[in-house]
Each structure stands twice: as C-alpha cells, then as structure tokens.
Amino acid sequence: MPSIAVVGAGRIGQIHARNVAANPRARLAGIADLDGSAAARLAETLQTRVLTLQSVFEADSVMICSPTATHAGLIERAAAAGRPVFCEKPIDLSSPRVRSCLAAVRRAGIKLMVGFNRRFDPNFSELKRRLDAGEIGKLEILTIISKDPAPPPPEYIATSGGLFHDMMIHDLDMARFLLGEEIVEVFAAASSLVDPTIGMSGDVDSAVVTLRTAHGVLCQITNSRRASYGYDQRIEAHGSEGMLRAHNVTATTVERANASGFTTDPVLPFFLERYAAAYRAELDAFIDAISGGKAPSPNGEYGLRAQLLADAITDSARSHRAVSLSGEL
Amino acid sequence: MPSIAVVGAGRIGQIHARNVAANPRARLAGIADLDGSAAARLAETLQTRVLTLQSVFEADSVMICSPTATHAGLIERAAAAGRPVFCEKPIDLSSPRVRSCLAAVRRAGIKLMVGFNRRFDPNFSELKRRLDAGEIGKLEILTIISKDPAPPPPEYIATSGGLFHDMMIHDLDMARFLLGEEIVEVFAAASSLVDPTIGMSGDVDSAVVTLRTAHGVLCQITNSRRASYGYDQRIEAHGSEGMLRAHNVTATTVERANASGFTTDPVLPFFLERYAAAYRAELDAFIDAISGGKAPSPNGEYGLRAQLLADAITDSARSHRAVSLSGEL
C-alpha cells in the first residue's frame, strides 16, 4: 500500500489529506505546511504526522496542494527524488516555467498528474462515456457553463493570474477532455460586471469564449464570478444525432409548491460540495498510477495545453481578434 | 354542417358556445337561458340568436349546460324531439332518475354524450393511447390526483351533491377510462380539513379513495378542495414494465433561479385554462357523433356508471367498509 505525503494544509490540502486517510488503498504519510500550526491541526485530526518539506519526499508519492508559486519547484524536487507526484493546477502561471518543469519531469521519468478534478465528476465522466459511445453521433457544438457562487476577495484576485488562468482553465481542460481533438482557434469577450474592484485591478469577472477545433467543432465557455443560486456547473453537448446534458447537482430532491410556483433546491454551494465525489475518484486515479503501470491522466502536458489556451484567450480578450494555436507544446 | 343549440349561458355554457362558434364543422344555432339577459349577452358576443327552450329542439342538436336539476328533463325533451344531445355531467344527482332518463334515450334511439371533458385532455388521452399501446405492460396501480385550487362558496356546496358526486365523479370516469375493466369494489376515507363550513354542511373536502377491479388492479384517487399552487390534475399509471405519468400544465416554461432555489410556474389556475383544449376536442367528438354513424362516447351509460361508483363511495365513507358493485346497471 503506497504512502502519500500531502504538502499544503489549506482548503484543498485538507480535502486531499482526508481522502487519502479514508482510502483503503493508500496510507497517509503525513502533512507538510510552511504554517506549522496548520499542518499540526490537520495532522492531529487525521491521526498522522507533521512532515518537513525534506521528509515529504521520503514518502512513496506526494500530493502538492500548496500555493501556486511553489508548485513547479516542488515538482522538480519530486523529480529529483524520483517520486510520483500529483499537483493541483496550475503548475505555474508562466508557460515557459511550466515547460522547464515538465522537462525536468520527463528527464527524471517520474509520473506527474495534474488536478483537473472535474474530469472525475460522476456526471461529467458519464457524459464523456456516453459521448464516446456514440450516443449523439458526431459532436458539433459543446457548451460549458461554469459560474462561481461569489467573487473571491480582492487579494485572491491579485495573485490569481486572472479569470482565464485561475477559473476558466478548468473549463478549458474540460473542453479538451470532451472535444477529443485539439483546439486551433480561440476568441474571447470579457467584461467586469460583477465587482468593479475586479475591473480596476485589470481583471474581468464575466466572460464568453469560443473555441474551434481543426474539424470545425465549436465550443462555448461561459464564466461568471457570481451566481446567486450556487455553483453553476453544467455541460451541454450537441451532436449530429442528439444532445447530452449534465445538469447541476442539488443537496436534496425536495420541492415545494405554493402560489409562487414550484421551487427546488439551489445548486450545491461550491466546489467542496459539488466535487466531493470527483476528488475521491481523482485520488483513486492517482493511486492507480502510482500503484501500477498505468500512465497518469490528466498529466503535465494537459496542464500546459490548458494554460496555452488561457494565454491565447487572454490575448484575444485584449486584441478583439481570434487567436490561432499551433499544435506544438 | 349541423347546427347546435346551447342551453345555459353560465360559465360552462359560455365555453361550449364559444367553441361551437369557432368550430368550422358546426354552426351555432343560438343560446337559451332562463335568465334572458345572460342569454342575450352571450348571443350578442357570438353574433347568434337567443332561443326559447321550445325552439332549442329545432336545432340539429343540443348541448345542455344548464343547472343539474334541469338536465334529465331536457335530455328527455331532446329524446322526444329526436335530437342528439350533449349533456354536462351529471345527468341527475339521483341514480334512479338517471336510469329513467337513459331509458327514454334508449327508447327514442337518440345519441347522448356526457361531458366528461378530461378524457379529451391532450395529456390524459396521450397517456391512455400509450397505455393501450402496451408501453408499460399490464396496468397494476393507477393513481389519480385531482385538487381544486380553492373551495367553492357554501351555496354551491349545498346543492352540489357532495364531493364524491360533484368533484370526484370526473376522476371516477377517468379511472374507468384508464382501467379498461369494471370496478368491483370501492373504499373511501374522507375528512373536512379545508373549510369547517363544508364539514358542518355534512360534506367532506379531502378524500382518498381506493378502487379495485375484478382482476385486482388497484386505483387510488386523491381529492382536495384546495391546492394553493393551482388546479392540480395528475395521473400516474404503474405497470408491469414501467410507469406513465401525466404531469401538471403550466402557463409558461419560465424558471427563475436565485438563492431560494429554482422556481417554475404554479399550475394553471382552474378548468377553464387547464381543459381549454379538452373542451374543443370534446366538441369535435360530439360533432363526429352527430355528423356520422359514430356512437357517442362517453355516453349516458358512462355517466350512470360513474354515478353508481360515487353512490358506493358515499356509502363506504359512512360505513368505513369496502363496498362491492355488481356489474349491472
């Protein structure tokens, strides 16, 4: 049973550490965090050890859940130590830095999995399975709707890399996951409508992006930093022989009827609730990769490709032109 | 093109008269009503004549939409005049009176159609069609939910014949329509929960009735005189190979999402809105019957059978016992 060390005791580190602790196929080696007391609290809850950054790489494998700026360096240390590694997205906000990091990974021959958790959502993975099974013929138009319940605080926005790199990057990976062929052109239109401080900081909070593949398949992504009814996460795939949709998820199936109409629950509040099952399935995939001969997926290249799309989209939003992508990495 | 005279210029008479006026396959001969000014107003709106009760039977056919107490007598006058006749339910609140009226109809050989409009609702008739097509195998349990939006005024209740004869009779005919075999046993449980004045008048306003056919198929009917969310009209048919449901109908498909959840329209307010299409289709069926060799359906016997069920249910509600029905009329 492989041991897994978790770096980072924040919100996402807590999710992964708890899932490792509860997973019968792996052992939680311990928790490391620059904030020692955060590490200690989490380690105590999960009855595991606090690790130094040094000792992290003595575990059989490592999950990196620390701040973005530390990701690439930690991956390279894992590479140096020959340890398979899971890293939360993004590897780095700079694509050249991602490239150099991936080169280190390749040289060391370690396995690297990137945290695009939505691929593991039961609804989206079922949609993917049925798409691949040909249920709607050939895919023609893909629509991804992704809205956060409320904008993050200004200090988060400041270091986030912007809406396209911080938020839409999940949708860009989802587009790649479902389209099944590379995207050759992107176009973005974006505004700051939700919160003027976001606009003043040079970022946007509302965006509509169009992607096109080599075969002309079209994809729309809609992002907003605010949805009063919860964490809006939907997909709609239009094909030659039908449509597949993954609707939102609610806490219960209770509905009330009165003179105002029929009211069902708002959607689940945010990613902790909505993607709880996805995080567990993601961990299973990582354990599969570190336990056997299976290649990790999504891997570092997937992280880079999503990032290059976000780069191009940022370009397009500024230039008001479609931006082409070459197939090279 | 056959002419149709309408007796009764009240709420239901207005529906039928308007539908006759708009139907390209029939001609509105005129309107009769004891309240001459009501007849005059409706006749003016529809650009037709006011008729005396005498002249009504000079038309090719007659639709009886006057108060219940006048139904049987008017049907007998139509029989005497040899005119096909449509009569709103019920023929009479007394089953013996219904029997004597039907005897007159049989002797005269006239066609008599009874106003069980719900058979013609597009949703319920489609459910029936698919049930008959075998979509869910053999029917095992039928559930009919039927709730008025609000209780009628006390003076209406007083002469209504009671909830079972006034309101549930529609559901009893619907049960016969869908079950496809005669009902041999009924059981009723009823309460006055909505409006104490209804209970004080000796009537009930909430009822749950169980029917059973000779082959053991079960049917539930739920009635309430009040549903805050509109005129609740639903059917659910459970069969050996699946379930068919007809859901409620709403005015629009608009839905709002906010922090309270997702809210769709309340159901259509009452029968004028919900059964508008049914009344038109019902008229078409009457015109078919009077224009050609087609037998009218539902006919007078259907009216009597529903009434005998209501009689038995009234018995059961008092005795707290199941009441058996013979197959004879």
Add this chain to the structure above:
Amino acid sequence: MPSIAVVGAGRIGQIHARNVAANPRARLAGIADLDGSAAARLAETLQTRVLTLQSVFEADSVMICSPTATHAGLIERAAAAGRPVFCEKPIDLSSPRVRSCLAAVRRAGIKLMVGFNRRFDPNFSELKRRLDAGEIGKLEILTIISKDPAPPPPEYIATSGGLFHDMMIHDLDMARFLLGEEIVEVFAAASSLVDPTIGMSGDVDSAVVTLRTAHGVLCQITNSRRASYGYDQRIEAHGSEGMLRAHNVTATTVERANASGFTTDPVLPFFLERYAAAYRAELDAFIDAISGGKAPSPNGEYGLRAQLLADAITDSARSHRAVSLSGEL
C-alpha cells in the same frame, strides 16, 4: 373592424390568413398570390376572396407574406396607397435597399410592423416582463439557443441570404429585445458540420456568436440547422441577482419510466407548432397598431438593426475579428 388583406398563400401566409379569419377584431379582406391556384385554395378554405395585387391595397391594411424579393416593393406600394403594413422578415437581404424602403415608409407616414414573431411567444415575453421587473437584478450574460429540427433543402439555402440573415436574424432581434441597449460589437465563429452541401454553397450550418453592448453586457447565440429532438428554442438570462430561463415547449406532459430511465416528449417539431400562440399575439399587436394610435412594434427600424447585426456577423465570420457597430442606422 379593420380589414386585412394577405399577400402570399405559402406556409407563413396560411398561418396569418387563418389567424386573421379567426380573430374577432379584424376581417380578412382576401388573399393574393402570384400562384392563383394557391390563393384560390386558401381563399376557399377560409371563405374569403382572391385578390389581385392591385386590389390588395384597397383593404384597410396589408400583411406581406410573399417571397423576400418582393417585400420592399410591396411595402413601397403600401406606402404609396397610405396603408399600414405588416411584413414578414426580412424587408430585403440588402441593407441599402432596406434603408431606401424605410425612407419611403417615413415619407408616407404609414405604419410598418416587421414579423419578429418570437417577441410574442408567451414564454419569451414573460421572461422579458420579469427581466424588466428586475427579478434578476442587472442583466449580465444572455444566452439564446436556437436550432432548427433539420436543414432546409439546398434550393432554399441558395436564396436564403445565409444562416445569419435567414435564421439568426430572429435571435439577433431577440437579443435586442432582451438586452435593452444597443449592441456595439459582434464576433462570429461558424462551421458547416450538418450538411456538406451547405458548406459547398458557401454557407454555414452551425454558428456561435458573441455580442457585446456598450455597458459590457455579453450575449451568446447558438445556431444549428439540425436538432434531432425538435425545434430547440431556449433563452437563459444571467443577472446580478439570479437567472431566468425559458425552457422548450413539448406537446404533452406525459413521461414514461422504465429501465432506460425517465423520458419526456421531444420538443415541438417546428415554428408552426412552437410559435402558434406567438403568431396570434403578433396579429393582435398589429391590429392594435392599425386600430388605434399605438406605434407598431417591432417596426422597420428593428428590422434594419437586426440586419446590420447580421451583416457585421457575416463580416466577422470571414475576418475572424470582432466587428464594431456604430449606433447610426
């Protein structure tokens, strides 16, 4: 009661002529069509007269339902005759020709209403009413989905003016209707995925368009010439305080459950069924305009504005750049 003459006995002319015949507030003056036998058949069904193109303008008002190429000329004849006129969209495929026609309308001072029927759909007009009532705060992202059930025949495509002018023009008017402020920038991505003969003729059959208003509100329009599940017509409005959606419309509310899941009806097949109520309400609005002092809406300017958007979108689809629009007509 004003008389209305209908020019054109084709599919859309039949709808309007039937609605005029059934409307108690107007009189059908007659039908004109270059194909005399088509006019005669329709006139006979509706018990009205066949008109020559000359006599059409003797009626109190005219509805133009003939082929597109004849629209502008007929509007100008109505202007010359001083008759209020309803014209199916578009006024002309050439924007300069539309401008000269509108100049004639202005000079004559006649009322001109343009057939953007979807504004009158009960679902969309209710969504508009609730949007205007502030139910979701400020509108931020508008999504319009509009897919035909199946591509038209090649000969129709050839003279249609292309997907943007023939099909999306309805959605562009809907965008203007709902956005409540002018659109200043458009971007289009389009492909031929449905039918290669459409692509070979230089047209597209699948398109995703982004619009932006002066205040940065974003709008997406999705078009496809084929939806295997019916005529897909949906709107979703995302605002600062919630979301409003108008879902598709089905023939019945019947649902079947079996081992395959729960299945409801496909959506209504095409515009005749889906927009039946819209056509009737549109006629009522035209009658309001010709009967009283009310200005017609949507008027000729609305037709021109939608067309200028379609022109700009065609540009954008070719240049892969966003195209700006000035506010001038």
Add this chain to the structure above:
Amino acid sequence: MPSIAVVGAGRIGQIHARNVAANPRARLAGIADLDGSAAARLAETLQTRVLTLQSVFEADSVMICSPTATHAGLIERAAAAGRPVFCEKPIDLSSPRVRSCLAAVRRAGIKLMVGFNRRFDPNFSELKRRLDAGEIGKLEILTIISKDPAPPPPEYIATSGGLFHDMMIHDLDMARFLLGEEIVEVFAAASSLVDPTIGMSGDVDSAVVTLRTAHGVLCQITNSRRASYGYDQRIEAHGSEGMLRAHNVTATTVERANASGFTTDPVLPFFLERYAAAYRAELDAFIDAISGGKAPSPNGEYGLRAQLLADAITDSARSHRAVSLSGEL
C-alpha cells in the same frame, strides 16, 4: 470512543460494519455470525476481529443485523449485559414477542434503537424539517410511494412476514414520522399482480393502504414489489398552504435528447445505493445515543407501533373493512 460489535455479516450487516469502521467517532469491535466464514471474510476486509456471540456483549454496544428470528433474543441478551443496542427492523414478527422483549429492555434500562433508516435519508429528513417549520401550513394529505425494483425470491417471501410486515413497515414508520400524531384507523386493498407465486404463498405484492389520524389527516401508502425503473421512493405532503415533495434520486444528472424525447437516469437501483447516506446518518444517531445522554430515536416503541399498524392492515386486507387502533401499546 465507544466500541460497537456487529452481529450478522449479511447484506445489511456489511453496510453497518463498514460504516462503523469508517466513522471517526466509534470503533468496530468485531463481527459475529453463525456462518463463521462470512464473519471471517468481512472481518478481514475491515481489519477487525471475529467475535463469538458470547464476546459480542463485551463491546460497548451492539448492532444486531442477523436474521429476524434472532432479534428479540439478542436484544434480551444485550439487556442482560446492560449494553445499548441497535436492532434492524423488525424486533420480531409477533407483536406479543415484541412486547415482552421491550419489557426486558425497559427493566434493564438499556437504550434500544430500531433500524428505520429512511428517517435519516437527507431528502426525507429535509422534508420533515420543512413540514415542521410550517412551510405548507397544516398537513392534510400525505402520500408515500415505495416500490422495490424486483420481487425477492420465493424463499425470502416465505419467512418475510408478508408485504405489510416486511416492506410496508418502513412506510408505516415514515407515516408516523411525518404525520406527527397517532394513526387511529387503517384500510388496505392488496393484490398479487406481480408474481403469481407470491399470491399462491398467501402473500400480496401490490397494495394501497389508507391511514387516518385522530384529526382526520389522511395518508396513502402505495407498495409494489416491482418497479422496472428502479427503487421508487417518494413522498408528497399536501398542506393547507402548499405541497412538499421528495422526488427520487438518480445516479447522475445526465440527460439525453433525441427524436424519442428527453431521457434522464432511472432511479437508484435499491436500498444500498439509495439509502447509503441514510445508513451513515443513522449510525451517527446511534453513536450520539450511546455516547451521551440522548435518548435513542426511533426506539423500540416506534418499532412496536409500526408493527401494530402492520397487524391492523393485515386484518383490514382480509376483512375489507377499516380497522381501528387504540392509542395503547
């Protein structure tokens, strides 16, 4: 942290044992089963010990998941040992035996919780919470629909106690849970429609039951041993100011549209899937009861009351009469 021993390594014992093992607030003391190899397999999977029936009562508390015939005896042994105990329903198929067992429990002063898991379903407990919060005013008509996906094997039926005691007993407890006042009268109509071997064995497989409370509130329960579309578990509560419904639960939110219509998932297959969360919450409630001063709920009296209802319903199904219940136990 209290230890819990599990008696019974069958289907339901496995659920509870796994939940205990995964619950951070309790410790799994071990597994006992007459079939030693079943106990050994489960104990190995969960890394716990195999217990003898003797050693079971050395744990801090016991969960009884063995066959029904052993329940009362095991509860009495727990009482003798002074151990709090959770017992799967029913305590015994004979009500007198249940009474004598409960007397032993009372004398010993131990805590006894009965396994009515559905009270802990997130949908039903939320419906209960909102009912109690007054969302729909006063409850008037309660409808419980409960259908198994497929009939059990004949050998199960033979020792099950019959549909009312084996299957409907859950719905009877649910009725008591939601009605909030005691039931004073029951009426049953039942048939064997699903499987003739069930009828030949003297049992029924389809049933419709009506309950009435002292205040006249009505409740319907519908049971079938077969639903081709999954484990159908729904509740509908009609009140003076609205309706609350808990709909079925599906595996995913994926929907497909094609020419056949819009199809969503069938409902979850059976109780293992549908009530997974309920079993976990039920265990939490048991741990609350054994860890602190909290009284267990539902307790043994609840088990007896549901059973007396099932007894009365069995009477009614035979006699075709309503059967009254006194409030005494």
